[in-house]
Amino acid sequence: MPTGQTPADTLAKTASTAYDAALEVIGAVEPRIAAATRQELADQRSSLKLIASENYASPAVLLTMGTWFSDKYAEGTVGHRFYAGCQNVDTVESIAAEHARELFGAPYAYVQPHSGIDANLVAFWSILAHHVETPALERLGAKNVNELSEADWETLRHEFGNQRLLGMALDAGGHLTHGFRPNISGKMFHQQQYGTDPETGLLDYDVVRAKAKEFKPLVLIAGYSAYPRRVNFAKMREIADEVGATLMVDMAHFAGLVAGKVFTGDEDPVPFAHLTTTTTHKSLRGPRGGMVLAQEEFAADVDRGCPMVLGGPLSHVMAAKAVALAEARQPSFQTYAQAIADNAKSLAEGFLSRGANLVTGGTDNHIVLLDVSSFGLTGRQAESALLDAGVVTNRNSVPADPNGAWYTSGIRLGTPALTTRGFGADDFDRVADLMVDVLRNTQPGTTKAGGPSKATYALGDGVADRVRAASAEMLDAHPLYPGLDLA
Ligand code: PLP
Numbered sequence: 001m002p003t004g005q006t007p008a009d010t011l012a013k014t015a016s017t018a019y020d021a022a023l024e025v026i027g028a029v030e031p032r033i034a035a036a037t038r039q040e041l042a043d044q045r046s047s048l049k050l051i052a053s054e055n056y057a058s059p060a061v062l063l064t065m066g067t068w069f070s071d072k073y074a075e076g077t078v079g080h081r082f083y084a085g086c087q088n089v090d091t092v093e094s095i096a097a098e099h100a101r102e103l104f105g106a107p108y109a110y111v112q113p114h115s116g117i118d119a120n121l122v123a124f125w126s127i128l129a130h131h132v133e134t135p136a137l138e139r140l141g142a143k144n145v146n147e148l149s150e151a152d153w154e155t156l157r158h159e160f161g162n163q164r165l166l167g168m169a170l171d172a173g174g175h176l177t178h179g180f181r182p183n184i185s186g187k188m189f190h191q192q193q194y195g196t197d198p199e200t201g202l203l204d205y206d207v208v209r210a211k212a213k214e215f216k217p218l219v220l221i222a223g224y225s226a227y228p229r230r231v232n233f234a235k236m237r238e239i240a241d242e243v244g245a246t247l248m249v250d251m252a253h254f255a256g257l258v259a260g261k262v263f264t265g266d267e268d269p270v271p272f273a274h275l276t277t278t279t280t281h282k283s284l285r286g287p288r289g290g291m292v293l294a295q296e297e298f299a300a301d302v303d304r305g306c307p308m309v310l311g312g313p314l315s316h317v318m319a320a321k322a323v324a325l326a327e328a329r330q331p332s333f334q335t336y337a338q339a340i341a342d343n344a345k346s347l348a349e350g351f352l353s354r355g356a357n358l359v360t361g362g363t364d365n366h367i368v369l370l371d372v373s374s375f376g377l378t379g380r381q382a383e384s385a386l387l388d389a390g391v392v393t394n395r396n397s398v399p400a401d402p403n404g405a406w407y408t409s410g411i412r413l414g415t416p417a418l419t420t421r422g423f424g425a426d427d428f429d430r431v432a433d434l435m436v437d438v439l440r441n442t443q444p445g446t447t448k449a450g451g452p453s454k455a456t457y458a459l460g461d462g463v464a465d466r467v468r469a470a471s472a473e474m475l476d477a478h479p480l481y482p483g484l485d486l487a
Contacts, residue, residue, distance in 0.1 A: 012483025015059040020487050022066065038486060045480045048391045048431060048471050052367050052414020053225070053253065055285045056421070056480060061324045065287055069316035075307045082307070092319045099325035103259050104270045106293035110302045111321050112313040116252040116279035119290030120177040122305035123275045124188065126294070127219055127246050129301040132159050165189035166217040166245070168203075170405065171397040172196040173227030173369075175250060189219065196227070196399055201360035203227070205235045212243045222269070223250030223277075226396050226412050228348075228363040233273065234266035240274075249273035252290075254365055256283025256416060259328045260337020274298060283340060283366055283416040286324025289317045336419065340366045343415040346425035350432025356439075359398050359410065368413040371398050375439040379408030381457040385442040386411070388459050389467035391435060407454040422478040430474065434467045 027034030044056070074089040075082040078097075081089075093111060100109035113119035133145070136156050142148050148156065165185065167178030172195040176183040179191035192215045194208045212220060220243075222236040233249060240247035249269035255278040257263045258270065269276050276293040280286035294302045306313055327333060341364070348363045351370060359369035372382040379395030386393050396412035403409045415428065423431075441463045445456025 009483055011059075012481070015063070015481075016483070016485050018059075018063060019484065023486070041481075041486070046390065046472070046475060048434075048475070049417040050391060050393045050413040050415075050431070051417065052394075052412050053279075053282045054414075055256075055282060055416045057281065057285055057287060057320075057324065058327060059481065059484065061285075061287055061320045061327070064320040064323045065316050067316055067319070069319050070314070072315050073312045074315055075312045077303045077306075089313070089315045089318075092315060092322060093313070096318050096322035096325060099322055099329060100291055100293065103325055103329050104276070104293055106270050106276065107296045108294045108299040108302065110292040110294065110305060111289075111318050112306050112310060113277075113290030113292060114310065114314055114317070115288065116175075116250070116277065116290045117177055118310055119252075119277040119279070119292050120175075120185070120248075120250060121309050122290075122292050122302060123248050123277050124185065124219070125305065125309045126275060126292075126298050126301035127248065128160055128163065129304070130298055131218060131246065132156070132163065134301075161188070163189055163219070164215060164217040165191045165219040165221065166208075166212055166215055167191070167193060167219075167221035168224055168227070169193035169195045171401055172399050173224040174221075175223070175225045175252070178221045178223070178250065192217070196360075198400065201399055202229060203231060205232070205239065208236070209239045209242065212239050212245065216243050217245050219248055220245040221248050221250060222273075223248075223252065225253055226367060226369055226410075228344075228358070228360055228365060228367040228369050230263060230267050230364050231269075232266045233269040237272035246274045247272065248275045248277065250277045252277065252279040253282055253367070255279070256285060256328070256333075257337050257341065257365060259284055260334045260340075262334075262337045262341050275302070280321050280324060283337070283414075284324065284328060285336075285416070285420065286328075287317050287320035289314070289321055291321070339424070340415050340419045342425055343419050343423065343428045344368055347413065347415060347428040347432055350429040351436065354432060354436045356432075356436060366414050366416055368415075369396060369398065370411045370413060370435075371409055372411055372439060373398075373409045375442070376444055377439065377442060377457065378403050378444070378454045379410050380406070380455050381442065381444055382411050382439055384455075385457050385459045386435060386438050389434070389438045389464040390471050391431075391438065391467070403454060418478075421475075421480055423474065427474050427478070430470070434470055438463060438467055 023034045073083045074086045078090045096111040097109040165179045168174030170180045177185045197204045220240045280289040344363045348368045357371040357374050383395040393411050395408040396410045397408045398410040401409050441460035443458045445453040447453045
């Protein structure tokens with residue numbers, strides 16, 4: 001190693017060489033894709049990314065995805081495949097699952113789901129298989145559904161379609177797959193939703209309990225996409241047990257905070273949930289993908305996820321999951337996870353001290369949900385004006401949102417990505433300041449007919465340049481992929 005170089009410098013130099021070579025090979029076939037790939041890095045480097053569901057995976061994770069594992073079909077599970085020649089995929093899948101089990105303290109881990117939605121579908125499938133199909137087959141003395149008479153099969157199909165699911169409402173922060181009617185989850189199940197307290201915006205466990213007692217769901221889902229607070233999963237399990245429900249926790253958003261031991265005890269879902277689903281690319285900082293963690297009783301059903309629910313596993317992504325999970329088992333990941341939560345607090349305080357409104361009045365996870373109606377804007381207008389100034393966010397409904405799910409009244413912000421770049425509490429206070437500058441200087445537009453528009457807006461002269469210049473100082477101080485220099 002040359003003097004003055006750290007191991008990280010050396011690795012960054014090697015990654016630079018690897019990416020240069022890869023882009024040259026790609027560019028020889030389709031130069032526009034190589035150019036777009038370079039441009040994406042430049043754009044990510046030069047903007048303030050506050051999208052709560054995004055992060056920056058390490059070069060090791062990213063490079064793992066670009067290999068010949070992509071070429072291999074491997075339907076089935078480790079040692080039990082529908083294709084020959086899967087010995088290396090078996091190695092990869094076993095290592096990823098082992099890391100997942102040990103990191104989260106889960107009895108069983110299934111690392112095949114291609115995304116978070118797929119992980120949730122596998123969990124639904126497993127619950128239906130466990131609680132509906134298996135008892136019916138036992139009752140009818142059949143080994144599998146192919147052995148059933150037409151009449152018994154018809155009865156079972158009705159039974160599948162008659163199950164109940166209770167999840168968090170979308171506008172309270174739940175996910176589409178938690179029983180939102182337009183989603184498949186709202187169509188597979190009779191569904192009801194629990195919301196948050198209209199005054200405080202907080203989850204009220206007594207209300208969840210009362211709903212569960214009345215509705216008696218087979219599946220109780222906890223977890224969220226846009227709720228800026230922690231959840232007591234011990235209480236959710238208590239409620240599930242009181243009504244005989246299966247508790248499924250979707251920790252897609254906050255898996256990094258669980259992995260990093262910020263959420264422990266009653267806030268760690270894994271010991272309490274029958275099934276815990278997650279994405280691997282949000283706060284967990286891995287490749288795009290999903291996972292299901294399960295208590296032993298569900299393992300055999302979860303294992304049938306592919307090919308019953310999922311297509312062939314993405315072996316290259318499972319390999320990248322293994323690398324990311326190995327990273328998350330390092331002590332430095334716990335420091336990172338704690339910084340995500342500390343930074344979110346600082347961002348929230350930055351808004352509150354400048355007079356902005358936050359749903360629930362703050363945060364104790366990685367999300368800040370800013371209600372932009374006090375600026376006279378819709379979420380759509382705020383999102384667009386912020387993007388003009390180089391601040392990348394996404395609009396989001398607030399509880400009982402008068403502007404609906406398309407225009408919305410909120411902006412959802414998250415700290416995982418900029419925390420990966422090394423932003424600290426002071427930086428996040430500055431980010432709040434810059435965002436308030438943009439929002440105060442944005443005027444809602446009018447429609448062609450002269451009425452108030454929910455989409456158009458006018459950003460004051462010079463504001464975007466001012467904010468971009470101030471952001472550039474922080475972005476330069478905390479470079480994305482430091483040392484990665486592409487030719
Ligand atoms: N579950 C929750 C709670 C999410 O927030 C998301 C993504 O936004 C998903 C599931 C779906 O993840 P994916 O986009 O990987 O399918």
